[in-house]
Amino acid sequence: MPSLPSGFLGDLDPTSDRAVFRQIADQLREAIDRGRFKEGEKLPSEAELVDHYGVSRMTVRNSFSVLQGEGLVHAEHGKGVFVRPRPPVRRLASDRFARRHREQGKAAFIVEANAAGSHPQVDSLEVKEEKASQDVSTRLGSVRRVLARRRRYLLDGRPVEFATSYLPLDIARGTPIAEPNPGPGGIYARLEELGHRLDHFEEEIRARMPSPAEVKTLRLASGVPVIHLIRTAFDTEGRAVEVCDTVMAADAYVLSYQLPAT
Amino acid sequence: MPSLPSGFLGDLDPTSDRAVFRQIADQLREAIDRGRFKEGEKLPSEAELVDHYGVSRMTVRNSFSVLQGEGLVHAEHGKGVFVRPRPPVRRLASDRFARRHREQGKAAFIVEANAAGSHPQVDSLEVKEEKASQDVSTRLGSVRRVLARRRRYLLDGRPVEFATSYLPLDIARGTPIAEPNPGPGGIYARLEELGHRLDHFEEEIRARMPSPAEVKTLRLASGVPVIHLIRTAFDTEGRAVEVCDTVMAADAYVLSYQLPAT
DNA sequence: CAGGCATACTCGTATAGACGAGTGGGCAAG
DNA sequence: CTTGCCCACTCGTCTATACGAGTATGCCTG
Numbered sequence: 001m002p003s004l005p006s007g008f009l010g011d012l013d014p015t016s017d018r019a020v021f022r023q024i025a026d027q028l029r030e031a032i033d034r035g036r037f038k039e040g041e042k043l044p045s046e047a048e049l050v051d052h053y054g055v056s057r058m059t060v061r062n063s064f065s066v067l068q069g070e071g072l073v074h075a076e077h078g079k080g081v082f083v084r085p086r087p088p089v090r091r092l093a094s095d096r097f098a099r100r101h102r103e104q105g106k107a108a109f110i111v112e113a114n115a116a117g118s119h120p121q122v123d124s125l126e127v128k129e130e131k132a133s134q135d136v137s138t139r140l141g142s143v144r145r146v147l148a149r150r151r152r153y154l155l156d157g158r159p160v161e162f163a164t165s166y167l168p169l170d171i172a173r174g175t176p177i178a179e180p181n182p183g184p185g186g187i188y189a190r191l192e193e194l195g196h197r198l199d200h201f202e203e204e205i206r207a208r209m210p211s212p213a214e215v216k217t218l219r220l221a222s223g224v225p226v227i228h229l230i231r232t233a234f235d236t237e238g239r240a241v242e243v244c245d246t247v248m249a250a251d252a253y254v255l256s257y258q259l260p261a262t
Numbered sequence: 263m264p265s266l267p268s269g270f271l272g273d274l275d276p277t278s279d280r281a282v283f284r285q286i287a288d289q290l291r292e293a294i295d296r297g298r299f300k301e302g303e304k305l306p307s308e309a310e311l312v313d314h315y316g317v318s319r320m321t322v323r324n325s326f327s328v329l330q331g332e333g334l335v336h337a338e339h340g341k342g343v344f345v346r347p348r349p350p351v352r353r354l355a356s357d358r359f360a361r362r363h364r365e366q367g368k369a370a371f372i373v374e375a376n377a378a379g380s381h382p383q384v385d386s387l388e389v390k391e392e393k394a395s396q397d398v399s400t401r402l403g404s405v406r407r408v409l410a411r412r413r414r415y416l417l418d419g420r421p422v423e424f425a426t427s428y429l430p431l432d433i434a435r436g437t438p439i440a441e442p443n444p445g446p447g448g449i450y451a452r453l454e455e456l457g458h459r460l461d462h463f464e465e466e467i468r469a470r471m472p473s474p475a476e477v478k479t480l481r482l483a484s485g486v487p488v489i490h491l492i493r494t495a496f497d498t499e500g501r502a503v504e505v506c507d508t509v510m511a512a513d514a515y516v517l518s519y520q521l522p523a524t
Numbered sequence: 525c526a527g528g529c530a531t532a533c534t535c536g537t538a539t540a541g542a543c544g545a546g547t548g549g550g551c552a553a554g
Numbered sequence: 555c556t557t558g559c560c561c562a563c564t565c566g567t568c569t570a571t572a573c574g575a576g577t578a579t580g581c582c583t584g
Binding site: 078 | 575
Binding site: 026029058065069070071089094095097098099198199200201202203204205206207208209210211212222223224225226227233250251253254255256257258259260261262 | 291333357460461468473484486489495515518520522
């Protein structure tokens, strides 16, 4: 059993009313914050910490689970517990749906990924007609059935986003929008060709912990929340022509908006 | 020992390679999703589940900790484990800094809270000069020292948001902005009076798990992420005149933006 | 030298038991 | 009836142990 690198971690305070596993978590967290353990680096193993602190293994594991819940570390079976690297983030600028981009025939995701020097992929595309959920129906203005376009986005092989677009059937049925590949500029370009000139978008943003299904789809580490974005597109006649429901891995995104000070 | 309400929970599958504590978590989660346990309702106690499933207490606790990490339930010492109620959310609309609101002399937070019929409070106000962090300095254009205004916002007694505004000293020093109460319309109104007519804002949004300090300040339940918003205000000369760093309890907010389709 | 296996080390899962501390209800004493 | 205490029930913390499974390394065998 190799012993701990000296000086990284202190002692426990038995008189403190702070639980032992919290004290251990505090010391590890501080060591990480101070850069004593760097990104991607391995923390001391459970056995080493058991020796160092003279506590039982479950207590050490309890500390780790605290740090995992904070998204600071992640465990790899058979290898160890590692400081979670802050992944490069993808910026979503508020002009990403500007018409000038569409007119160049590029999808927003691809353009941005290339600009960042990453390798983008789109995945698990599914296009089908289905019954609108209560929420989608309300947002689209009492629509019964919709065309749903589902897809997953990956960056350098890592899933970062899962999105579903819903469009009223009377708009989308029988058009290129109902095709797996809607053509250059994406569905927004097609909507405009169909006479629905886009006026503005509304975006609603929430953050929460992922469901087990989302953990699986986005291969999320524990302690990583998701950003839930619901965008509604309105045409110049004030009609809602699309609702896009997007779930993003929060550690992969920074959203950016410009607001006029009017 | 009262026995379990029958039929709510199934049996374990010993042949499954899914861990027992995950199976239990799955069953509880499904029961919650189906509404068998309603919001605020108490789940079976650890002891009851130990009996029902014939497993050890730590296994049951392990299941609970899974659900806690998902933000689905919360435990109360001495009482039980409860389904976490979805709290009413506060919407932050993108026109919340519109000049017309400032001209009515109202602070954005108060206006919105009143509109929602809630009781707003502002708390732990601190105004002082300090050294700018690297990040703030960059955003404000290489400023050394800044005026920092810190405050916490509460809604019906619950802390929901903690914010710090940073302003360049050459703008703010000796003005009402450096006073605890900057007067009607808030600091944006004062900035305009001082000749810094506001042109636009930039907002950056991230989501992540809270630090222990943030858990304390916002009294966050486990499994609740925070939304981290950094807003920079620009005047008509293109100068950054304020940076506002805001940490919000994610379960209390929906952010809402309008984007032109230009 | 190359391949495969043994082994040590890692975390994952589960059991059983102990004590502590917060909560709430019921009972007994005033 | 009210007050106060006790007790049962709840979750919180901690110990000790056991076995399983994934990973990496080095040695041994062919």
